[in-house]
Amino acid sequence: MHRQGADQQNMQPADFLCDFCLRPWDGSFPLVEGHKGSLICGRCLTVAWTELAAAPEPTGEPHACTLCLAEQDTPSWQSPTTDAWICKTCTKRCAGYLHNDPDWDWKKPTHSGTPTDPDE
Numbered sequence: 001m002h003r004q005g006a007d008q009q010n011m012q013p014a015d016f017l018c019d020f021c022l023r024p025w026d027g028s029f030p031l032v033e034g035h036k037g038s039l040i041c042g043r044c045l046t047v048a049w050t051e052l053a054a055a056p057e058p059t060g061e062p063h064a065c066t067l068c069l070a071e072q073d074t075p076s077w078q079s080p081t082t083d084a085w086i087c088k089t090c091t092k093r094c095a096g097y098l099h100n101d102p103d104w105d106w107k108k109p110t111h112s113g114t115p116t117d118p119d120e
Contacts, residue, residue: 002037019066020044020079020086030104032094034067040086042098042106048077048091050109065090 001022002008006015016025018041025031030042040048052075062073065087072087079085086094098106 001039018044019082019084020048021081030098030101030106032067032097034065034090035069038066038084040067040094042104044079045086045091045094045098045106046109048086049095051077052088052091053109067094 001017001019002011002015006012013027014024016031016039017023018025018031019038020040021044023029023041023043025039025041031039032045033039062071063076063078063085064070065072065076066084067086067090070087072085075088076085077091095108098104099108
């Protein structure tokens, strides 16, 4: 998400916000971009991954995933502070991307030293 009123011709790092916690980016933490500028930070991705691994049941009500924009009724995580949703597919894709990105020290959450998987 872009900060409201940001100069689209001169975007600064702090103009980029996580759609899930609204934290402005300062370059010290990872962000993954979805469609149309949607963003999720590593901290929110960790929560989404953990929640989906613990409760893999569908949410019931269809909703649009903030990152892929697809209408979903599959397991998803909703931000507790915004109306943003991330589907399990996007959670796994973003986690795979960050887990393998050498620029960030982000790893898929684990339980007892073993990586969890939202599909388990």
